[in-house]
């Protein structure tokens with residue numbers, strides 16, 4: 001099954017926008033291997049919009065020859081030679097969001113073209129959709145066309161959450177679907193897209209079908225195509241922790257060739273990634289918040305296959321704050337056994353706790369813990 005756990009990889013859009021080419025894709029594949037990203041589970045290298053030529057050639061999509069002098073297939077072959085998978089972008093309307101030719105009315109021929117090139121992942125956008133044709137039917141057309149090629153191509157539906165895609169996208173053949181509009185590199189965007197708009201969507205996710213709150217902005221620091229002031233490391237740590245708890249696809253959006261140490265520590269945190277990739281495949285849910293005189297916090301919990309609960313205690317306020325899990329039943333543990341608590345960012349065991357866990361969290365930061373009942 002495709003996407004048995006949330007897909008992991010990189011997408012060109014957040015940092016590079018129009019500034020993509022064959023060398024960038026191949027360099028990124030190289031860095032996946034040398035930086036340890038591949039070993040940590042990141043797999044798909046996805047080229048977003050603006051790889052296309054301005055016109056179809058003989059009815060087929062073609063590439064921008066300045067960016068891809070030898071076409072797309074050799075680039076896909078190179079990515080495969082590194083043991084990685086290759087993704088591309090098109091759109092359910094007549095044109096892509098950046099105005100290039102797209103797949104409406106050409107679904108079968110485009111799906112076959114992608115299969116011929118060795119594409120493993122298709123991000124499929126929603127600009128210039130024909131009026132009067134419903135989103136689910138547009139996406140089903142491409143879902144069926146991809147299936148008909150016989151090649152396993154992960155179908156990433158990008159309808160921006162407009163028509164509740166969590167209710168129909170899996171049936172249309174999607175393994176993931178955007179549940180919101182576009183993210184940008186700011187704390188406000190993380191608050192809106194992550195902390196606000198994912199509440200209640202947990203029922204729709206599971207192995208093979210995932211809500212997608214958009215690609216990561218970790219490590220962008222205000223540079224690139226969706227720059228919006230940028231975030232600090234605590235904010236990126238919170239962003240990554242929430243996406244791990246949400247069982248969201250982990251699609252890196254920064255320039256991995258130039259990651260600093262803090263960005264590496266975040267993106268390569270295997271204990272956080274293990275929460276995201278847990279085989280149980282449950283999406284974490286919003287437990288509650290508390291407002292301490294202007295300070296604001298948010299607690300999320302994700303049940304794991306081994307009976308533990310991963311919990312994120314997020315301080316969304318402006319000063320350090322005491323945050324707590326009050327009663328194990330509040331995170332879904334219904335007997336009152338003592339639990340081991342482990343910090344998944346400092347990689348320390350925090351000892352045995354009886355029914356509560358309280359901690360101090362810095363401004364915009366998170367305490368991500370794994371709470372494991374002790375079996376007698």
Ligand code: GLA
Nearest residue numbers: 013048049097098125158182
């Ligand atoms: C839309 C999508 C983005 C990106 C751009 C490309 O805005 O939501 O993620 O793919 O189009 O033009």
